[in-house]
Amino acid sequence: MANLGYPFTLGVASGEPAPDSVIIWTRLAPDPFGLDPARPGGMSERPVPVRWQVAEDQRFTRIAASGTAQAQHAWAHSVHVKVDGLRPAADYYYRFTVSAPFKNNEMSAVGRTRTAPARESRDPVRFAVASCQRYEHGHFTALRHIAEAGPDVVLHLGDYIYEGGKPAVPQPGRYVRPLEPPERSCRSLHDYRNRYARYRTDPDLRAAHAAAPWLPVWDDHEVRENYAGGLPGDGTDPGAFLRRRAAAYKAYYEHFPLRVRPVGNGLRMYRWRPYGAIADFLLLDGRQHREPGDMLGRAQEEWLTGRLRDSSARWKVLVQPLFFGRRMFPDGSLSDDAWDAFPAQRARILDTGGGGLVVLGGDVHNHWACDLGDDSARPVGVEFVTSSVSSAPPGTDNAAILAANAHIRFHDGHRGHLEGKAGPEGFEVAYRTVEFVDRPGAPMGTAAVFGVEGDRLKRLDI
Template sequence: MIDLPSRRTFLGLTGVSAAALVLGTGAPANAQTPGGDNVPADPFQLGVASGDPEPTSVVLWTRLAPQPLAEDGHGGMPRRDIDVYYEVAEDERFSRVVRRGRAVASPELAHSVHPEVDGLRPGREYFYRFRAGGEISPVGRTRTAPAARDRVDRLTFALASCQAWYHGHFTAHRHLAADQPDLVFFLGDYIYEYAITASNLWRQGVQVGGAHAVEVKTLEQYRLRYALTKTDPHLKAAHATAPWVSTWDDHEVQNNYADAHSEYGVSPEDFERQRAVAYRAYYEHLPLRRTSLPQGPDMRLYRRLGWGRLADVNVLDTRQYRDAPPTDSTAGGEHTNPARSILGTEQERWLTNNLRRSDATWTMLAQQVVMAQIDRDTGPGTTFSMDMWDGFTANRDRVFDAVRRYGVENFVVLSGDIHRSVAADLKADFTDPDSATIGSELVVSSVGSDGDGAPTDSYAPIWLGNPHVKLYDARRGYVHCTLTPERLTADFKVVDHIQRDDQAPVSTVARFVTEAGRPGLNREA
């Protein structure tokens, strides 16, 4: 991380007070605030969400925005604090309420709240709702994680990523919500920063104003882009059906950025200011705990999720700490330099320690970019993408070495980014197809990015030319997984179109099973 002299001033420059950050998380519960009850009608248009479940707690989220597309980024709310009350119940009718509380929606955080509800029972389903003034929110469904030593028979989870609103309807989210998984892992590119113009507005039946026709750079613009994205009814349904565990990739800030390095030549000082407001808007719109509160251009997003004795999940951040991309992408180029890192020293040390300590049946990484080696030269040569783990081969080798050194038998990587459904074995030596398989990678396609897509495209020969790649499909979709102590079953779900409407049916293009103790993908359908 570049240490700029102005870093200490970023929190003040972005206008967030410590009080606003604390009160928005619902703590302390007895704080006295000037919040009033006079709230504009219909303030819950961006829905509700929950996330980051622990055995006795979960974080809830909503943002008050009666006019979500107001161009000033305040969603039609008055510039004052508002008290927001929440209830958590064991039943959808709220006849058995187990927790009530209050958080403060402040204009400093776009009237979003992130109350962390404690004192819940492990491994249980709950329902929640909010009230502001006389207005009641939609009901959300969530659940807590099992206790650390609990035996767990089954976990269902979904993978999603890459939702460029302007490229099409979020049909994948409609089907994902209908599945009602226990968890959703969102693996990056929640928004896209590009200007929305006639040339890229492929989602039919909608119009946007001129404020959306500029590249997103300011806090107001980031807020507006999140609000536009979250007006999609299927995204709101997916958030309301299960707790989300979210991480970002590049488009939450700028395409292909790396730490303080902008792909478009913005100075590090100016780019970190942009990153500061982008990170703030990200926090404002996702169900994240106070441990992820942004401090200017810094935001701790990597974290660990445990699911009883069944699974340990390490949520990674491969953007904030990575080295700038090298210029040489050939086999022995700069990307092989051992000093290069996609994780940064501190995060890599944290991950290695987690791999050493993990005693769950399954160990997973929820992260952004493809980890498997992908040779993009279909001839005798070799060339790689520097934006993926191929640009940081020594860092990948160190992670794989830790997996083998600490006996991590059931290693699974969950990835997004490429707008394609891909399944791949992870090899001890990618240059030797007969080398040991140490894990598997499930790469989810996009929800919206790149429009309709097709079963195959011009990139298919590149990807399938790598013998460890078992699936390539270029349609939009998600992945639905069922995890048991014996096996991981991954159903790759696709829809045939998203541009003209949101009515496309869903189908399973492939099903892969990985048996516990036997690394590698076995195709069943």
Template sequence: MAPSGRTGPLSGLAFTPQDAELRAAARHPARRRFLTLTAAAASLAFTTGLPARGAFAAPRLEAARITEDPFTLGVASGDPLPDSVLIWTRLAPSPFEPGGGLGQEQVEVDWEVALDEAFIGVVQRGTVLAHAEYGHSVRVDVRGLDPGSHYHYRFRTGTWISPAGRTRTAPAAGADVASLRLAAVACQAYHDGYYTAHRHLAREDVDVVFHLGDYLYEYAVDPAGGARAYTDVVLPDVFNRETTTLADYRTRYALYKSDPDLRAAHAAHPFVVTWDDHETENNYAGAADENGSDPARFLPRRAAAYRAYWENQPLRAGQLPDGPDARLFRRLHWGTLAQFDILDTRQYRSDQAYDDVPHVPGPESDDPARTLTGDAQERWLLDGWGASTALWNVLPQQVCFSQRRLDLNAEAKLSMDAWDGYRASRGRLVAGAKAAGVDNWMVLTGDVHVAYAFDIKDDFDDPGSATLGTELTCTSVASGRDGARRPANWDTYTRANPHLRFYDGRRGYLRLELGRRNARADYRIVPFVTTPGASVSTAASFVTEVGAPGLTPV
């Protein structure tokens, strides 16, 4: 698996000409004024209290003085390559306090990777510093590992040993692997319910998990935990407000990662993560926030949110933000079986048309200059498809790609926040996929808090047009609370969208197996999340054959 973007140590990172281009990619101002991100990006880091890149000379805390467990937020791994994987933890003995209870001192942390869960066969070990400037997060890009292999990892500081995690590397480049099992999850509003789906996901036999966004929600969480309705826990008042500062976002990640089911899922599987809107603010678009504020006021918040996201996810140094900019889109491979082009559809997008309310398509939404990806990311994606030799080309991203008519009128309203509000941008990708000869094209989607299965049509308004690929939308982990098997709009949506093959409104995740002959998708569902303990079942299963796009129920 070879990622696109920068890699290497935290110090000495350099930007490429493409990075400057990305800052100007979202160029279409609508109701809110965009700010071009050039030299201003560097100064924004200081307005949010973020440190400069590089090494730090802070005093060092003697690990023996840490008297409470610093590994309260668990461990994680991510972005597996044939010879390496990124392992992560964050020290926080008092996770809900500013700085996690460690102040501004550096802490020395040992790490080790082994072939077995007893850590008898240790293959690599080392020591790294946890810096307060990075929220005392720790990440190690462990290199020199064997392709297609499972490993166990853990961290130690002083007398404290972290929980152990299990991870794996990708197959060797060019390896003709027979299959890949993955899961896709999204949308885990803590205040909407328990992470029961993650508890079951931790027990699934999958190779990798794709998190498609809304890992965090910026909304206030009351002392009772919202829909969790705690009777034996009172959350601190620090959570009962919207996140806007770096300290707010760091503490909110601590709340989310305090959940044992989320920690279990991370410990069980490597994750590949990308963000949507709520990791920063609802429905933001590029430098434009939800409320039409001056971008100069919003971008410091975006810088804080992006920084906290990187600190709390198993991401390499190549994704370290520079002020309000971060290169999150990247490419991974699984031998010759699959290419994954992970998108960022928030940072570079044009502002939503028609004040971001459902609307019949018109001149504003269909302006050819509008983009959901930005020009540089779009070219990167199309070039990647053109060069791909993988059997499956998979596009993990955030918002509904397929057309979704919201009513039965001849001129139906569409969502302006999804690809329907950027039809020219979608059309360029469809044309690019066709031109590249992408035969086995699959889109993985989050955002909408329901499970969908779509046939991607050459012309969504003509049910008889060619089917080009498959879109699988995972439902939410918790967002939307319990949901329902058939939401109130189920009949309208299924009648208005003949290419919609499945629709379920309950919580859960998607399990997908890619093979040499076909791919099988299982929609794993839990019946409730507002109380713990729900069982998991498969609501529906579909197969799509290699060389014959389209979904067939199993």
């Protein structure tokens, strides 16, 4: 046991910023793809003390907080520390150190985080939006650009991992780099843990986590494609699926700096994160609580409509995984897995929006922008849909979709992400693009910039 290698192979992360606190995270994994389920990350059953420091400067001369946390085997030796007593809208730097049972005294990379602004603040908020990063489909170059921009916060809309394995039939150009051995579909807790390890060994993903705090929501591929609530979506045994879902949720928690832990079979992901008087980020869970005819479940919908009604923020920002607005395909059909399958619940949400409503969406692997609501004479808000970081785009006829949906104002077919700025006067989103993901290093381009005027999209000069 005395010769374990470098333990911080999965990097560091921070998240869930409040004006006075943030969560910092790491996980000890000297052997990130270890095949023994009893030794996740190559670690034995023994708990390991992990020291942490938070400083006001990158050289750690002005320490703001420090302490020791126990990395436990039951949680794959992940560490979640809630750091209190911080100043609002301030940058901080953090790092972790361990000694025994490791060969050397080991130190993690340094992460940069930032607290949320104070409640009354009217300073602008700078954010990035990303979704759909299928590891085997390509490089996470968009995340590298997010890391270089160093926004106040990163909003991730889900499909953070994909549960599938190496395709049985080769798909040319779609298996650009290998999954962890044995390259199979995730079923067990150990499978999901090693899949997260595969993703976090990517240098661009590690950089994006180390550069800014994250507010993530999940979609389906963190568990299984097209699952709904407690049902797997393919008619197989719900009991077995619920155990698989619980394993996937546990592995999710073990790899994110969340404020809550899994309870029973569930993990509460819907939540409110205020950014001063400027933005209320309302983070939604479109999967866990799904019922027939109802995407969010009753409790989450009541929570959301209550929050929308009570919000006094300039912008109410729904952070959620799917295409929210209506999107009719050229043959007149609608998606049966996204909001178009739940029009009554969508209409109730739009009815309570009450001005300043902005929806962020993903899932469809292309950039889109649309005005929301059925009545073009009565604008109710706008939606910005981010493309995928790396996941291959669908074969949809996007020109025909634009032609069939007058309220959809923009499409771009590149991989990429969004960069946004919310302020007292305006809400602006830039559609960032990369030309290729089959190799690293694509430069960043900008396909369009949109603002919001009178709860409608307004195209701006790049």
